[in-house]
Amino acid sequence: MTIPTHPQIVVIGGGIIGCSTAYHLAKDHKADVVLLEMGQLTSGSTWHAAGLVGQLRSSASITRVLKYSVDLYKRLDEETGLATGWKMTGCLRLATNQDRWTEFRRLATTAGSFGMEMHLLSPQQAKAMFPLMQVDDLVGASWLPTDGQASPSDITQSLARGARMNGAKLVENIRVTGFEMNGDRIVKVKTDQGDIACEKVVNCAGQWARQVGEMAGINVPLQPVKHQYIITEKIDGLSSNAPTIRDPDRRTYFKEEVGGLVMGGYEPNPQSWVTGDVPNDWQFRLFDDDFDHFEQHMLQAMERIPALEIAGVKQMINGPESFTPDGNFILGVAPECSNMFVGAGFNAFGIASGGGAGWVLAQWVVDGEAPLDLWTVDIRRFSNLHRNRDWVRDRTLEAYGKHYTIGFPHEEYTSGRPAIVSPLYERLKRHRAVFGSKLGWERPNWFAPEGMAAEDVYSMGRQNWFNAVGEEQKLVRDKVGIFDQSSFAKFELTGKDAGKALDFICANDVSKPAGRLTYTQLLNTRGGIECDLTVARLADDKFYIVTGTGFRTHDFAWIRDHIGKDLDAHLKDITEDFGTLSLMGPKARDVLARVTNADVSNSAFPFGHAREIEIAGTAVRGLRVTYVGELGWELHVPIAATGAVFDALMRAGEEFAIRPVGYRAIESLRLEKGYRAWGSDITPNDSPFEAGLGWAVKLRKSIDFLGRQASEAIHAAPLKKRLAGFTVMDKSVVLLGRETILRNGEPVGYLTSGGYGYTVDSPIGFGYVRNADGVTDEFLTDGTYELIVANERFAARIHLEPLYDPGNESVKA
Secondary structure, three states: OOOOOOOOEEEEOOOHHHHHHHHHHHHHHOOOEEEEEOOOOOOOOOOOOOOEEOOOOOOHHHHHHHHHHHHHHHHHHHHHOOOOOOEOOOEEEEEOOHHHHHHHHHHHHHHHHOOOOOEEEOHHHHHHHOOOOOOOOOOEEEEEOOOEEOOHHHHHHHHHHHHHHOOOEEEEOOOEEEEEEEOOEEEEEEEEOEEEEOOEEEEOOHHHHHHHHHHOOOOOOOEEEEEEEEEEOOOOOOOOOOOEEEEHHHOEEEEEEOOEEEEEEOOOOOOEOOOOOOOOOOOOOOOOOOHHHHHHHHHHHHHHOHHHHOOOEEEEEEEEEEEOOOOOOEEEEOOOOOOEEEEEOOOOOHHHHHHHHHHHHHHHHHHOOOOOOOHHHEHHHOOHHHHOHHHHHHHHHHHHHOOOOOOOOOOOOOOOOOOEOOOOHHHHHHOOEEEEEEOOEEEEEEEOOOOOOOOOOOOOOOOOOHHHHHHHHHHHHHOOEEEEOOOOEEEEEEOOOHHHHHHHHEOOOOOOOOOEEEEEEEEOOOOOEEEEEEEEEEEOOEEEEEEOHHHHHHHHHHHHHOOOOOOOOEEEEOHHHEEEEEEEOOOHHHHHHHHOOOOOOOOOOOOOEEEEEEEOOEEEEEEOOOOOOOOEEEEEEEHHHHHHHHHHHHHHOHHHOOEEOOHHHHHHHHHHHOOOOEOOOEOOOOOOOOOOOHHHOOOOOOOOOOOHHHHHHHHHOOOOEEEEEEEEOOOOOOOOOOOEEEEOOEEEEEEEEEEEEOOOOEEEEEEEEEOOOOOOHHHHHHOOEEEEEOOEEEEEEEEOOOOOOOOOHHHOO
16 A cells, blocks of 8 residues: 555554544545554554443543444444444442442433433342342442443444545554654654655654653653453353443453453552553454453452352463543543644543544544543643553553442542642641542541541542531631642633734623733534633733633643634733632631731722732732632732741631631532532533633623624523522432432433532532523523432422622622
């Protein structure tokens, strides 16, 4: 085959993800695409994948991606003439304890919220579906009838044929050796058979994706981990249509194959492969069998299916799979290189994800932005911390070990901590802080009272911190608390065109005089919310941008990539230059007035303003803003002075019993006030108008901005979904998000976030109510509402206004 020298798009990697991406680029977008595979198609990790296909994930968008895979695998053989080995056998998940059973009940609710069929079965019903199984220890099982299994190699070859049928060129036995760059763009892909000029590159190189990325200066944080399974000889009484089984409490899985069983698992002591480069010649290769390490799975599996004791083992597969530090795969445009896209790190979900991942990645490559809310898998969720290979390995092994453990709410990872700490870390420890971790930063989640262990005790019901957080919340409502939010991401945009750049990027009007602060969303071309942040104008040519800790890489890249090329506007990340102390509560002004000579009265320092004030001999950026619904300031302090300013505020607030307060209290406070959280309540799938934030979109001004055209269309038409608040009468209910909303007994949506409001003494949730004919105030208030929580119905009330509003001037924009 003659290798094309100037295709539009080059896809690197001929596994299932690469072939799916090439197929969708060619078929859906008629793109001129060439795929390069250094060995043969499927020769990396695809060929030895176990081939289980599940669909339900905690994200609606990712569940949709996986459902698409199943729909594609059902029809692909008709299109290409090559079978995929797809069998819709359904999947049984087994529960041996009450916590797991609660998890399944919650998952059944999530499935219903996402429009998926899932049933909860008795042990006897499960045994009837898989008679070889021992069920004496079961509490019950869940049943997903549309899950199944497939042949990884067959699917990949079918996708490859489909790609070729639509004009894609697939080249085997060609190795990428580097890239020719022009600034942050790839202009040529270098190979051992010559250079290929192109417009865009898609890195689907599997366990080699990190090495391929490094050639272009990008980081793909993944770690190959050894994953073993066995294939048995034929087993008497095993049906060819037997369901796949996941037995998470025993950490094992099973599927039927040619009359025998495939059995593998996820052990708590996984074995990583190299932290350095994966050998280029590792094609169709496996590690030596390791029965000693696999024995833990074998013992558990034989107790579940006694027939395994006498079944012969036909083959043991011990191969590397790419895993990531959080167990989610990696998609999207690399923040370091504007035209390299990545699809890698599939955590043994590559076959289940392959069809859908290729579909959304191809759309992303063509449009330059994600077609759905794909934040949970977006490569921009990582940071420079993830360049540390040892840290990535340790965290990835922990994530692998949790693959089948119970997913307790609010559970934190423990490996690689502490990685990044604020200057207050030791002080907060002395206040008995219980820390969580966000993008490497240690942040106080709550503070343990004397006599109580300063640690999380996880459970499916109310957790041990519930009352302590209530006391913290009450302090902020009644008096004053101080939050260490130093992990906030902070950027400066400078230059004579900085204001012009932000006029286009921001949905709200940021063209206010110096000293003013604006809360704004940044929209995509569909009018969906890509970022949610505050912009303070410090001078005519200088803006200070503050956003959430976890969104640092994403938001920086979004802003940078949408600054007009001809503008004099320079974006700089200054996160580590400033600590952030949020002083919040009705007594916040009294405390602040005692530590500064500046006038902090409402007339001199109104809400939505930014001033430089002096505290403890240090110039501090004070932002009059709140995320908790109380009078307050964010104080942005030069990092070295953070401790001194904290100490001064603590001394000044002694009279009001000031204390440091954690992030769990923030969550409760913001739910009561109705503030939206990006990533849950507001996402790239949601418009500000649907989210009740239409007031922050400058449609009245004749300024073009990103997403304006879509916003005008959304604003002009009846809204088909709207965000609303809900409370549950039963105070014992634990709301987490994804609970189904019923209106007059019919499902109309699901919660996007949930928690407890201590001031209003009620569980609180937010969620979108949907109706194809439009969602008016009358439609919302006329209905009778219930929430389905862990498969049970609870009476609920809908709220269109904040549940709590102190009515003070601090929350009036």
